[in-house]
Amino acid sequence: MSAIITISHLTKTYKRDKQEITVLKDVSLDIAQGDFVALMGPSGSGKTTLLNIIAGIDRPTNGEVMIDGTNIGVLSETELAKWRSRHIGFIFQFYNLIPVLTAFENVELPLMLTPLSKSERRRQVELALSVVGLADRMDHYPKQLSGGQEQRVAIARAIASDPDIFVADEPTGDLDRVSAEEILTLLERLNKEFGKTIVMVTHDPQAAHRANIVHHLEKGDLIPQVPS
Amino acid sequence: MSMTKLIIKNSFRHTLRVLLTIVGISVAVIAFGMLRTVVTAWNAGVAASSPNRLVVRQAVSFIFPLPYAYKEKIAGIPGVTSVSWLNWFGGTYIDKDQFFARQACDPETIFTLYPEFRLTSSEISAFRSERNACIVGIETAKRYGLKVGDIMNMEGDIYPGSWQFTVRGIYTPRSKTDDATQMFFHWEYLNERMKQDDASRADQVGYYVVKIDDASKSAVISQKIDELFKNSPAETKTETEGQFQQGFVSSSGAIIGAINIMSYLIIGIILLVLCNTMIMTSRERTREYAVLKSLGFTGGHLFAFIAGEALTISLLGAGIGIALLIPIVQGFESLLPRGWFPVFIIESSTYVLAGSSALIVGIIAAIIPLYRALTMRIVDGLRFTG
Numbered sequence: 018m019s020a021i022i023t024i025s026h027l028t029k030t031y032k033r034d035k036q037e038i039t040v041l042k043d044v045s046l047d048i049a050q051g052d053f054v055a056l057m058g059p060s061g062s063g064k065t066t067l068l069n070i071i072a073g074i075d076r077p078t079n080g081e082v083m084i085d086g087t088n089i090g091v092l093s094e095t096e097l098a099k100w101r102s103r104h105i106g107f108i109f110q111f112y113n114l115i116p117v118l119t120a121f122e123n124v125e126l127p128l129m130l131t132p133l134s135k136s137e138r139r140r141q142v143e144l145a146l147s148v149v150g151l152a153d154r155m156d157h158y159p160k161q162l163s164g165g166q167e168q169r170v171a172i173a174r175a176i177a178s179d180p181d182i183f184v185a186d187e188p189t190g191d192l193d194r195v196s197a198e199e200i201l202t203l204l205e206r207l208n209k210e211f212g213k214t215i216v217m218v219t220h221d222p223q224a225a226h227r228a229n230i231v232h233h234l235e236k237g238d239l240i241p242q243v244p245s
Numbered sequence: 246m247s248m249t250k251l252i253i254k255n256s257f258r259h260t261l262r263v264l265l266t267i268v269g270i271s272v273a274v275i276a277f278g279m280l281r282t283v284v285t286a287w288n289a290g291v292a293a294s295s296p297n298r299l300v301v302r303q304a305v306s307f308i309f310p311l312p313y314a315y316k317e318k319i320a321g322i323p324g325v326t327s328v329s330w331l332n333w334f335g336g337t338y339i340d341k342d343q344f345f346a347r348q349a350c351d352p353e354t355i356f357t358l359y360p361e362f363r364l365t366s367s368e369i370s371a372f373r374s375e376r377n378a379c380i381v382g383i384e385t386a387k388r389y390g391l392k393v394g395d396i397m398n399m400e401g402d403i404y405p406g407s408w409q410f411t412v413r414g415i416y417t418p419r420s421k422t423d424d425a426t427q428m429f430f431h432w433e434y435l436n437e438r439m440k441q442d443d444a445s446r447a448d449q450v451g452y453y454v455v456k457i458d459d460a461s462k463s464a465v466i467s468q469k470i471d472e473l474f475k476n477s478p479a480e481t482k483t484e485t486e487g488q489f490q491q492g493f494v495s496s497s498g499a500i501i502g503a504i505n506i507m508s509y510l511i512i513g514i515i516l517l518v519l520c521n522t523m524i525m526t527s528r529e530r531t532r533e534y535a536v537l538k539s540l541g542f543t544g545g546h547l548f549a550f551i552a553g554e555a556l557t558i559s560l561l562g563a564g565i566g567i568a569l570l571i572p573i574v575q576g577f578e579s580l581l582p583r584g585w586f587p588v589f590i591i592e593s594s595t596y597v598l599a600g601s602s603a604l605i606v607g608i609i610a611a612i613i614p615l616y617r618a619l620t621m622r623i624v625d626g627l628r629f630t631g
Contacts, residue, residue, distance in 0.1 A: 098541045118254065
């Protein structure tokens with residue numbers, strides 16, 4: 018299958034005081050459309066940085082990141098913001114829902130950036146919430162939901178605008194085992210049933226087991242592994 | 246969900262804090278409006294003065310009179326179209342707490358010189374034809390329930406003795422800033438009594454009011470009038486009505502200046518209160534702004550969210566403050582001694598200043614949070630833990 022994400026000779030360095038820290042060293046990676054990729058590695062290995070660069074919320078110091086034919090490194094901030102809204106679905110470890118908005122309104126948030134009508138938005142939000150099994154909780158506020166339910170709302174928010182790629186940063190890191198399994202099953206469904214490309218950062222080997230490709234990072238170097 | 250709904254929901258996220266901020270802004274707007282109204286009341290005489298009216302008074306002090314004989318000489322100066330004269334009467338009506346301006350005037354010329362005091366022609370002719378007739382402003386008439394034909398008894402102080410006047414007309418002011426509390430009666434009535442009681446005070450005028458044909462010549466005509474009486478026992482000082490009124494106000498200039506400064510300091514206080522709230526709010530929401538940016542919301546959206554929130558709070562506070570200002574000013578006026586300020590109204594410029602200040606304050610208060618949100622890297626924002 019053709020690569021939807023092509024990373025070539027990617028380097029990322031940060032400056033802390035006068036010291037320069039290299040987080041990613043000459044990383045090259047292809048991710049095919051429909052892949053479910055797990056990025057693993059110890060803390061400080063650069064996996065979240067790599068995920069952030071793929072998602073277009075951080076920029077490489079050197080190298081090129083081509084996503085579905087677009088070199089995202091050359092886009093302006095505004096172009097990048099628009100690009101993210103169309104192509105990337107975010108799933109964060111701590112859900113990052115807006116507390117004053119209901120589940121429905123949280124899911125509707127990215128759709129405010131689309132030209133969809135109110136009724137089309139409503140349909141889309143209801144569909145997204147039914148996919149994650151929370152159609153009956155759409156009027157609930159985040160504080161009225163469990164952690165697992167909050168993460169499912171966050172996934173509904175990510176899928177509402179129908180992006181091509183989902184980036185998930187430790188999506189089960191703040192959940193109990195049962196909720197974590199539900200979330201991973203959901204991600205698996207998105208990948209298998211809807212053909213979405215998923216790039217997930219995780220520490221959890223059981224979560225990584227759900228992916229079809231696992232990449233390990235060590236001190237900024239990529240060590241590819243292909244499981245069964 | 247619309248952007249507006251999101252802004253309103255965000256604005257009231259911390260209900261108590263926002264309510265306290267709104268109350269703070271409302272109180273500040275009320276204080277600002279009150280102070281502006283006091284300054285306006287103080288300057289009402291200056292504001293209502295006409296540029297083509299001159300006031301001629303004794304050069305040493307306003308309390309010293311001028312000879313009545315000056316009238317013809319002043320009238321003969323080129324550019325002077327009409328001359329009238331008045332004497333401050335003072336006196337007590339009912340009791341010493343009942344204050345309103347009472348003046349003896351020339352009934353033939355007074356209302357030609359002061360067209361802002363509106364009377365019917367029948368009221369004017371009734372006033373002119375009766376020696377002890379008087380005219381009162383509508384506010385004074387309302388205050389004492391006076392109507393045409395009523396008798397007003399007064400006890401004189403500057404001009405001692407008992408005085409009796411018959412109301413023959415009630416004037417209405419042309420605009421809200423014109424004094425509607427004054428009382429006028431015949432100068433001749435006063436002069437006759439002086440001739441009987443104290444001849445040394447007869448044929449004397451408190452001050453002349455001179456109408457000129459061209460306001461731009463006021464300085465030249467004033468100079469000519471003063472030159473006319475130079476080296477006489479009663480030298481004159483002629484100035485425009487505005488300058489004359491300003492002379493009274495300027496004696497309290499430092500106080501008015503301080504009140505003016507205070508009113509603008511209050512705007513500064515509103516700004517600080519709102520800035521504090523907005524900075525706290527935006528700091529707490531650092532991660533949310535990062536999430537919004539990651540979802541594709543641009544700088545323009547963040548501007549709308551943050552400025553919208555600041556404006557919602559500032560305009561709500563200003564709106565409540567302005568709505569409460571009207572009854573509070575009325576209440577304050579009722580606490581003042583009657584007639585203390587003949588004109589005590591909230592000028593439309595006060596509403597405009599309060600509203601526009603709230604608008605500007607809302608925008609300024611959004612600048613720091615907006616700058617932070619726009620310059621924040623998404624990855625840093627997502628890591629923010631407060």
